[in-house]
Amino acid sequence: MTGRFDIVATDGAARAGVLETSHGPVETPVFMPVGTKASVKAVMPGELRDLGAQIVLGNSYHLYFRPGAERIDRLGGLHRFMGWDGAILTDSGGYQVFSLRDTATIDDSGVDFRSVYDGSQHRFTPELAMEIQRLLGSDIAMAFDECPPAGVERAKLEDAVRRTSLWAQRCRTCMPAPGQLVFGIVQGGIDLELRERSAAHIVSLGFDGHAIGGLTVGESREAMFATTRATAEMLPSERPRYFMGIGDPEGVIEAIAAGVDMFDCVLPTRLGRTGSALVTGGRLNLRNAIHADDERPLEEGCTCPACATFSRAYIRHLITQDEIVGLRLLTLHNLHVLFELVRGAREAIRAGTFSKYRSTRLSAP
Numbered sequence: 496m497t498g499r500f501d502i503v504a505t506d507g508a509a510r511a512g513v514l515e516t517s518h519g520p521v522e523t524p525v526f527m528p529v530g531t532k533a534s535v536k537a538v539m540p541g542e543l544r545d546l547g548a549q550i551v552l553g554n555s556y557h558l559y560f561r562p563g564a565e566r567i568d569r570l571g572g573l574h575r576f577m578g579w580d581g582a583i584l585t586d587s588g589g590y591q592v593f594s595l596r597d598t599a600t601i602d603d604s605g606v607d608f609r610s611v612y613d614g615s616q617h618r619f620t621p622e623l624a625m626e627i628q629r630l631l632g633s634d635i636a637m638a639f640d641e642c643p644p645a646g647v648e649r650a651k652l653e654d655a656v657r658r659t660s661l662w663a664q665r666c667r668t669c670m671p672a673p674g675q676l677v678f679g680i681v682q683g684g685i686d687l688e689l690r691e692r693s694a695a696h697i698v699s700l701g702f703d704g705h706a707i708g709g710l711t712v713g714e715s716r717e718a719m720f721a722t723t724r725a726t727a728e729m730l731p732s733e734r735p736r737y738f739m740g741i742g743d744p745e746g747v748i749e750a751i752a753a754g755v756d757m758f759d760c761v762l763p764t765r766l767g768r769t770g771s772a773l774v775t776g777g778r779l780n781l782r783n784a785i786h787a788d789d790e791r792p793l794e795e796g797c798t799c800p801a802c803a804t805f806s807r808a809y810i811r812h813l814i815t816q817d818e819i820v821g822l823r824l825l826t827l828h829n830l831h832v833l834f835e836l837v838r839g840a841r842e843a844i845r846a847g848t849f850s851k852y853r854s855t856r857l858s859a860p
């Protein structure tokens with residue numbers, strides 16, 4: 496049944512589960528690559544599937560402007576439009592509206608802002624955000640929330656929590672697409688009292704899952720991890736928990752340890768396009784001349800399409816000559832690293848060896 500979430504194993508606070516969606520089961524912990532404009536940049540749907548992707552993200556803000564949510568609906572919905580038959584989660588567009596906040600003005604009914612595409616004036620409301628996601632036909636829709644940057648004064652943070660609650664309530668009354676799950680978002684910055692308040696109200700609205708929003712917006716790593724641990728505990732264990740916007744291997748492992756099930760981030764694809772590979776213990780910048788004669792793969796033992804065939808020297812050559820295959824190979828490798836990381840975590844949780852897995856991954860040289 497769509498929306499059913501079974502926890503199959505726990506190890507400490509970490510959990511391994513299965514979330515049923517309209518496009519099949521999603522095994523958690525899961526990493527969701529970001530397909531902002533109906534494409535995970537440089538990667539074909541079949542390649543995503545082969546790498547082990549189960550669910551990808553789409554972005555309401557961008558798809559609303561180009562090519563338009565109604566057009567995607569006419570063309571059969573986002574799955575058919577982008578040729579992806581796995582699950583899709585759409586964000587509400589709130590994050591994009593607020594990350595361009597110098598042009599945004601907010602009140603309790605919605606947000607006025609200028610489009611990044613042509614500067615035209617627009618208004619997003621919770622109702623419009625839900626309608627866009629209904630038209631896109633994603634498997635999981637996100638409630639429209641207010642996400643303030645780190646370091647704002649408490650009164651502003653408090654106001655964002657209040658408004659996020661108000662908007663969540665309105666999102667809850669909107670009709671989703673058939674079989675579409677709706678997740679609520681907890682705000683409150685790194686203020687645990689506000690997190691508590693936000694979590695209590697959002698949970699009371701009976702969403703299908705809960706997201707921890709408003710982190711990785713400029714706060715310190717320690718504060719981010721501490722807030723994640725505390726907030727995860729405030730959320731009911733029987734529903735999936737989603738950390739919005741984390742994708743570095745250490746961050747993902749720590750969030751899994753805190754009891755979070757779902758993650759997304761542009762990091763692996765963006766790093767790939769800027770010439771860097773995620774490797775054990777850090778990153779390789781393939782633009783660096785040190786790789787020019789290096790016959791080794793990006794990572795010894797890696798089974799991704801890049802490492803199976805090609806050397807660092809070759810990939811460096813492609814990157815420095817702006818050959819498109821170079822950034823594709825780095826993107827495939829980086830996605831593979833994230834998928835393997837969470838697959839390993841799922842196995843370790845099932846085997847009861849997650850704390851060992853965690854310390855091995857975090858202490859890698």
Ligand SMILES: [Zn+2]
Nearest residue numbers: 797799802828
């Ligand atoms: Zn590789």
